[in-house]
Amino acid sequence: KNNAPKIKVSLIEKINSLLPRDIIDLLIKIANLADKTNYPVFLVGGIVRDLILGRRNEDVDVVVEGDGPAFASKLAKEVGGDIRVHEKFGTATWRLHSGLKIDITSARTEYYDFPAALPTVHLSGLREDLYRRDFTINAMAIQLNKDKFGDLIDLFHGYQDISQKxxxxxxxxxxxxxxxxxxxxxxxxxxxxxxxxxxxxxxxxxxxxxxxxxxxxxxxxxxxxxxxxxxxxxxxxxxxxxxxxxxxITVNSYDNSMIKQIKNFKLIFDNVSSQLTNPPTNVSQAWICYLVLLFSKLDNGFEQVNMFTLNNENKKTIEEIKALLEGKYHFSKNNTSGSLHHTLKNYRIESILCFTILKQFPNKIAENITRYLIERQAIPKLINGNDLKALNINPGPIYSKILQQIECDYLDKKVSSKEEAILMIKENY
Ligand code: CTP
Structure with missing residues (x-):
């Protein structure tokens, strides 16, 4: 155990410099009500850690020594917003009309057992709440009550652990x-x-x-x-x-070559992402590809990865990789971007790159695919369905076929304007 003398740390300056004004205002309103109702109230968890580290974090978790949901209801009445109470856990979520959200938890104090007793000032409830947490760096609190606003409460030497990393x-x-x-x-x-x-x-x-x-x-x-x-x-x-x-993973099925593949995937994925004008909004999907690669040597690898999916987006990425592996596509070093577009048009970047790594394509093919992915973000809409109608082409599946062909031709620099596209269609359809 560490016996270093406790120093009083105030985080007011960090709060003022790192938290947005609207959150600070809410914290002050919480402090005001806490004082009025005689409840000790604290900011807890990751946000405290991040304030000390000087990092931005706007996940506001508050612990009340007393009846959290009742406190939250009073807050909503005085300040506005809606409260959703999770009775079973003694927690409440306070949502303001501005979109801000604050989670409020009851620390289990004597207050619960003896409703007539005054709220304890020994912070036993807070201590218990913090002690149940994962790591010392996440188990600190900041008092919000007015005269102590900003004071760090560090019962388990989290502050020292942060400074010692x-x-x-x-x-x-x-x-x-x-x-x-x-x-x-x-x-x-x-x-x-x-x-x-x-x-x-x-x-x-x-x-x-x-x-x-x-x-x-x-x-x-x-x-x-x-x-x-x-x-x-x-x-x-x-x-x-x-x-x-x-x-x-099933024991013994993992080896270092998979880490290598994951490294390569990450390299190529970051490389492509960095060259996109609109970096993929679904970067968060990439992690499922690491799992696909990690499980790739197992007979039932895809089934196993499926058990770790979080949502339909994850499942879709897996389905795409499977479809690419099962597809009878032919890739060669002579593929143009247009020919790749024919095959890969409907697949996500991460699915295509994961497939590329799994297939262990030679460099030249991987380079072609990377180039294609960068080029495809900038394909203009040279023509649309109305243009095809104006050319007297009967609507049907042929429309998407033609539109796709024009995209491929654009990538292969065979057409570059609407006029050229129309000329091309007139010649071929
Ligand atoms: N916590 C815990 N045990 C877990 C998960 C969470 O004790 N298995 C506690 C930690 O005190 C943590 C808090 O709950 O600080 C909130 O957890 P989380 O929402 O995961 O956020 P952070 O720890 O703040 O992580 P991040 O900075 O990534 O949001």
Missing amino acids: KIRTLYNLSFVEDPTRILRAVRFEQRFGFEMDEQTFDLAQISVDKIRLTSKPRLAYELSRLLSEKHPVESLKRLDEIGVLNFL
């Missing part, structure tokens, strides 16, 4: 109770350049088999968050070091 659990069974925290530990390590302390690392290693008992959607959620951050390859290596990968 340590990820530390609060109790030995933390990973056993919630094995997804192992993924979270790796995520925070990579995001902040921190490291688990020796004991936390050991606890992660010995708890790793509990991953088997964890529900796939919960794992998938934390995996997607981990793999969507900046360093997915390093994260996978770290997961392997802890022993997690063997419990995600």
Whole structure:
């Protein structure tokens, strides 16, 4: 245990410089009501950590020593907005008309057991709430009550762990109770350049088999968050070091060549994304490709990845990769962008690139595909259905065929204007 003298830390300056004005105003309104109703109220969790780190974070989580939902209802009455109460968890979500959202949780104090008693001032409820959390760096609070507004409450040395760049659990069974925290530990390590302390690392290693008992959607959620951050390859290596990968994938089916493939995928995906004028809005889909690559050597790899999908978008990416693998397409180093467009027009960037890696295409083909993906974002609509009607072509499936052909011809520089496109159609249809 650490016996360093406690220093009083005020985060008022950080609050003022890092949080938007409308959130600060709300925090002050919360403080006012808290004082009036005699409730101790705190900002907790990731936002406290990020304020100390000087990072932006607008996820406002508030803990009330007392009846959180009742407090939230009073807030809505005085300030406005709507309250949704989750009775079972003693929590409420306060939604303001501006779109801001604040989660309010009750700390389980004596107040609950003895409704007539005054709210405790010993912060036992807050302590209990914070102690149940994953890591010391996420288990700090900032008091909001007026005379103490901005004071850091650091019961488990989170502030020191931040300055020493340590990820530390609060109790030995933390990973056993919630094995997804192992993924979270790796995520925070990579995001902040921190490291688990020796004991936390050991606890992660010995708890790793509990991953088997964890529900796939919960794992998938934390995996997607981990793999969507900046360093997915390093994260996978770290997961392997802890022993997690063997419990995600059937034991022994994982080898280093997959990490290599994932590295290549990430390189080529980042390369293409960086050359897009409108970077894909679905970057978040890329993480599912890492799983496809990770599971690719298994007979039932796709089935297994499907168990880790979070939504239909994830499923669609997997379906596309499967379809590309099963399709009888012929790729050669002579493919033009136009000919690639014929085959790949309807597929997402990440599906195409994942397929490219899985097929281990020679460089020249991979380069063609990369070039095509960059070119295809800028295909203009030279003609539309009305133009075809004006050419007296009978509406039907032929329309999309012609429109697609013109796109391919544009990529192959055979047409570059509406007039040229119409001429081309007149000659061929
Ligand atoms: N938490 C936890 N155990 C988990 C998940 C969350 O103890 N398995 C706690 C942590 O205290 C965390 C808080 O709940 O700070 C909120 O979790 P989350 O929404 O995942 O946000 P952050 O930790 O803030 O992560 P991020 O910065 O990525 O949003």
